[in-house]
Amino acid sequence: MDQAISFDHVTHTYQAKTPYAQDALNDVSVTIAENSFTAIIGHTGSGKSTLVQHINALLKPTQGTIKVHDKLITPTTTNKNLKEFRRHVGMVFQFPEKQLFEETVIKDIMFGPKNYGVSEADAKHAAVDAMNLVGLDQSLAEKSPFDLSGGQMRRVAIAGVLAMRPEILILDEPTAGLDPQGHKEMMTLAQRLHDHDQMTIILVTHQMDDVVNYASQVIVMDRGKIVKTGSPAQIFADPEWVYERQLNLPSSTEFAQRLIDAGIPMGKLPLTVNQLADRIAELVAKGDSMNE
Numbered sequence: 001m002d003q004a005i006s007f008d009h010v011t012h013t014y015q016a017k018t019p020y021a022q023d024a025l026n027d028v029s030v031t032i033a034e035n036s037f038t039a040i041i042g043h044t045g046s047g048k049s050t051l052v053q054h055i056n057a058l059l060k061p062t063q064g065t066i067k068v069h070d071k072l073i074t075p076t077t078t079n080k081n082l083k084e085f086r087r088h089v090g091m092v093f094q095f096p097e098k099q100l101f102e103e104t105v106i107k108d109i110m111f112g113p114k115n116y117g118v119s120e121a122d123a124k125h126a127a128v129d130a131m132n133l134v135g136l137d138q139s140l141a142e143k144s145p146f147d148l149s150g151g152q153m154r155r156v157a158i159a160g161v162l163a164m165r166p167e168i169l170i171l172d173e174p175t176a177g178l179d180p181q182g183h184k185e186m187m188t189l190a191q192r193l194h195d196h197d198q199m200t201i202i203l204v205t206h207q208m209d210d211v212v213n214y215a216s217q218v219i220v221m222d223r224g225k226i227v228k229t230g231s232p233a234q235i236f237a238d239p240e241w242v243y244e245r246q247l248n249l250p251s252s253t254e255f256a257q258r259l260i261d262a263g264i265p266m267g268k269l270p271l272t273v274n275q276l277a278d279r280i281a282e283l284v285a286k287g288d289s290m291n292e
């Protein structure tokens, strides 16, 4: 697969050259493949948000470079001429509904395209498409976004990003504060944007079940460094290592680990509920055949 994004020896220091200077990223090199669904995990303060904010040049590296498609971002990159580039990299921050401000849902979603000089008619077209993408009924278009439920408000905010038709979508803890139904809908949306609309999805999350259920690649951060990259199976194959990074296991993996600790041979660690159920069914079938 082609590389959509590559970090080359990137360091980011907040408040550089002051007594409060702090390296939030420390010599990070990593690539993220085109059309991949990549999860970024790591304990609080490990540098996940700092990392992803470099992908649309919201933050610039203190040292090193980032390449996003053909665009090179360096310590001397200025905000001039970044507008067109940023259209291709959609960023959904934590609690994006806080950024809603227009009188109606449709106006809020049209804001981005209009800001890029798209005609009123084309902006409306893009907004209607984006509402469909996120599963918002068109009957909500003329309502105030502030009269909607929390989950709906979040979808309006995401529709505003999708109306720009980005190729890369960054989701920074998109399920924070949502109920189980809203959580499932949000993750299903991310999956559909990846599978159906061929977007490169980058998900920052503390939810290990989402990592194994949706992501194909994982980047693990610890104290401003990338300490492991690989498939979910590779990342969670060593529970001790995961715990040492102050991370959880996916719930099915943790359950299986408890069974192993109790002396039950589970074989390869399961990652998902389906894999766990299959493993237990195999064990039960084996036990039955031994009793026959």
Ligand SMILES: Nc1ncnc2c1ncn2[C@@H]1O[C@H](COP(=O)(O)OP(=O)(O)OP(=O)(O)O)[C@@H](O)[C@H]1O
Residues within 6 Å of the ligand: 014, 015, 022, 023, 024, 042, 043, 044, 045, 046, 047, 048, 049, 050, 051
């Ligand atoms: N604007 C800022 N000014 C100074 N320091 C900052 C700023 N933003 C983040 N930091 C520091 O940089 C480090 C990395 O923060 P970052 O938000 O990237 O971590 P994170 O892994 O996304 O954390 P979380 O899981 O809590 O969102 C932390 O030590 C944090 O305190």
